[in-house]
Amino acid sequence: MLVVVVGEFSCVGKISKLLNTKEEEVTPLQEKLEAIAMDIGGFGLKSAIIIVLVLFVRFAIEKIYLNEWDHSKDWSEMLRFIIIGITVVVVAIPEGLPLSVTLSLAYSVKKMLKDNNLVRKL
Numbered sequence: 001m002l003v004v005v006v007g008e009f010s011c012v013g014k015i016s017k018l019l020n021t022k023e024e025e026v027t028p029l030q031e032k033l034e035a036i037a038m039d040i041g042g043f044g045l046k047s048a049i050i051i052v053l054v055l056f057v058r059f060a061i062e063k064i065y066l067n068e069w070d071h072s073k074d075w076s077e078m079l080r081f082i083i084i085g086i087t088v089v090v091v092a093i094p095e096g097l098p099l100s101v102t103l104s105l106a107y108s109v110k111k112m113l114k115d116n117n118l119v120r121k122l
Contacts, residue, residue, distance in 0.1 A: 029104060036100035037093075044092025052085035 007013050059077065063069060 029108065032104040032107070033100055036104060037097055040096030040100060041093050044089050044096065047092070048085040048088040051088055052081055055081040055084065 005013075008017055056078070059074075059081070063074070
């Protein structure tokens with residue numbers, strides 16, 4: 001018996017080498033989903049900052065107008081405003097991801113309909 005090739009030089013070795021070195025390409029849908037997710041994250045962060053600033057301004061105006069300062073209560077209330085802002089950021093991202101999937105799929109379906117390329121099999 002004569003052995004010609006073994007290991008990675010055999011047919012099975014060449015196939016496994018190709019499978020292991022193949023880089024995964026990002027699909028257009030994944031690109032759109034990533035872009036929408038980044039937009040939702042940015043919007044959530046900006047909204048949280050605006051909410052916290054509005055709460056702090058309202059708090060300061062109320063304290064100046066009423067002239068009632070209680071440092072122990074005031075610090076806990078300001079901490080509560082920051083926690084509300086963090087909550088908005090934390091909730092916006094997971095709640096926005098299903099929305100981004102739905103929006104990108106709807107966009108893709110509309111584009112396929114314009115091309116008369118939509119095949120739907122129930």
